[in-house]
Amino acid sequence: MSPRDGGVLRRLSRWWSARPAPGRRTALGALAAGAVLLVVAATALNTSWRDERAAAGGPAVAAAPAPDPLTRSIGELQDRLAEVPGDWSAWARLGSAYVEQARVTADPSYYGRAEGALQESLTRRPDGNDTALTGMGALANARHDFRAAADLAGQALELNPFSAEAWGVLTDARHQLGDYPGATAALTRMLELRPGIAAFTRASYDAELHGDTADAEAALEQALATASSPADEAFCRTYLGALAFSRGDLDEAEDQYSAGLAETPGAAGLLLGQARVLAARGREDAAVDTYRAVVTSQPLPEHLVEFGDQLASLGRDDEAAEQYALVDTVRTLFTAGGVSDHLGTALFAADHGDPATAVAEAEAEFAGRQNVDAHDAMAWALHSAGRDAEALGHAQEATALGGAPALFRYHRGVIEAALGLTAEARVSLAGALDANPWFSPVHAPRAQALLESLGGRP
Known part of the structure; x- marks a missing residue:
């Protein structure tokens, strides 16, 4: 049976549903769950930078009333080691x-501490x-050194082939390297060993990549059914909402x-996710306020860029420029943490009139991995440099799996239009x-405007 057989997930899902309810998951027991979908967005500004923003008049981040389970576990481990x-x-x-x-x-x-x-x-x-x-493999994934992550996971599995955590690290690394059959095979083994939140969320990502939206949603629902803490539930609902939004279902996304x-x-x-729904519904002020809360709480590069794009779409160009200007500061801190972000830099440069940087950064990303994201970045960077004939093959590869996001399809359409491939x-x-x-x-x-200029829908 092929590892891409959707029956594997369905059969394991039914088996898991019939099992007795699991015990409470500790924060350390759920560490691997954070890697899926967020693995490429693991770092950003440190706490001191957020404090400086608050001191400069930005909204402050409310302190937690008590240590969360993960922080508490870290404290307990530190005490143990003392x-x-x-x-x-x-x-x-x-x-x-860490x-x-x-x-x-x-x-x-935290990456240096880890x-x-x-x-x-x-x-x-x-x-x-x-x-x-x-753990070293998970750290390598977070730093976008996916080849090292795959190697470290392989070493761990040679020692312990029954480690669900190591199979999860290997799944993530193979996804990012573009080895999709290998990723699905590793995921299948992880599901067999430990069909919990970490495995089901990865199963959802794998299914979504291949256009299997029903399986993707079913896997997230299985993950949600096993959630035993508010943090676990929030994690699952974040991606259930994102999946709904990706297919244009605003009501379901808002509910999640x-x-x-x-x-x-x-x-x-x-x-x-809430900010995206508000923007889609035309609630502009509420969307801006919510985006601002996001970048104050978690100023990741992609969050700053997305907030800037939202402001730009409203004609608030000066405010958008402020968000864009912060991205270099963020990436400096990424570099200090050992994380590269060639892909994000390439897309940003391509969208903001710097084709030389876009191509150089996309080529650097593509040298390290050849997955659909890297192909899309190469396509868009080459398009920005006027090299559409070279870009087309990458755009086709980026949309080849069946679950290509709307942005990838848009990039391909723009490149096809530039080459006169109107149909x-x-x-x-x-x-x-x-x-x-x-x-x-x-x-x-x-x-929408380009489609209408080409004669509308086929």
């Missing part, structure tokens, strides 16, 4: 917890330490985001707008 510094297992778990904390807080300084703790674990136990190798925010007020991922362009542009008429506050109106 008493027993030779506990290699605790060092490994602390390092993995990787997750970097994602949650958008503070890249590397130090994991290296200490390997020093204390250099042989047979699959836990630390798995609202339900998640009722459990976890202020969660950045849920607020981002093909009309199909691509209509497909983008059919998938999600609100896929971008800047590019969706352009897609």
